[in-house]
Amino acid sequence: MSGARKFRTLFISDVHLGSKAAKAEYLIDFLRHHEAERMFLVGDIVDGWRLRRAWHWPQTHNDVIQKLLRQARKGTEITYIAGNHDEFARMFQGVHFGGIVVADRAIHEGADGRRFLVIHGDQFDAVVQNARWLAYLGDFAYDVAMAANRVVARFRRTFGMPYWSFSSWAKVKVKQAVNFIGEFQRVLTEEARRSEVDGVICGHIHHPAIEKFDGTDYINTGDWVENCTAVAENFDGSFVILHWPHVHAGKLLGEPFVPMIIEAPRIEKAA
Helix, strand or coil: CCCCEEEEEEEECCCCECCCCCCHHHHHHHHHHEEEEEEEEECCCECHHHHHHCCCCCHHHHHHHHHHHHHHHCCCEEEEECCCCCHHHHHHCCCEECCEEEECEEEEECCCCCEEEEECCHHHCHHHHHCHHHHHHHHHHHHHHHHHHHHHHHHHHHCCCCCCCHHHHHHHHCHHHHHHHHHHHHHHHHHHHHCCCCEEEECCCCCCEEEEECCEEEEECCCCCCCCEEEEECCCCCEEEEECCCCCCCCCCCCCCCCEEEECCCCCCCC
């Protein structure tokens, strides 16, 4: 659309289409207002785990797929990185679907010459890899938490209070969750160094971040279940996390729009 904000690259992950918690309408609205030369879908775009338990696929979820396919037809280079919830896609590595290529991981070269490993991140989650029954149990518990979250959200909306995510709050307040996030960041940056690149761009833990660990850049895209965030690369090679506030969803396209940036440090390449 004319007036859309343009970026060199967009990174989106953890949409979880097929789950009731997916905020597909917000993502559609976000995609109307943002364009990029290249886009990475960094895993868990479709939630095969939940679809196996119970089929849930409203029109808005189909609209997200159609929107992405239209962008590919218009010339956006789109790479679909498989995650653990859409691990079925890993058997189609290298295959093109409507202009979207599927991969397990990719190397992205930024405008400033830095190279990034783009990977979902579940490959380095010990629970997912070594105790899948526990991962499924945790996924069920997450469903319960998100259902409670929806009740709280309706209550807060009724009384004019802003949206608040219990599960996001718990992740940064509970010690074990903080330890898990820290360990995940450490392991992913170590994998970036092993891959001889300057940084890593990932998803999986639904915790958006742009940080540096021992000279290695760590970028997490967040999700479209709780945070409604994406990572954007500007044409100068800098990265920002874009948060699509709930108040923007459903706005008329003709209304003036100022994007909300929740974290926008410029990451310089280490000497």
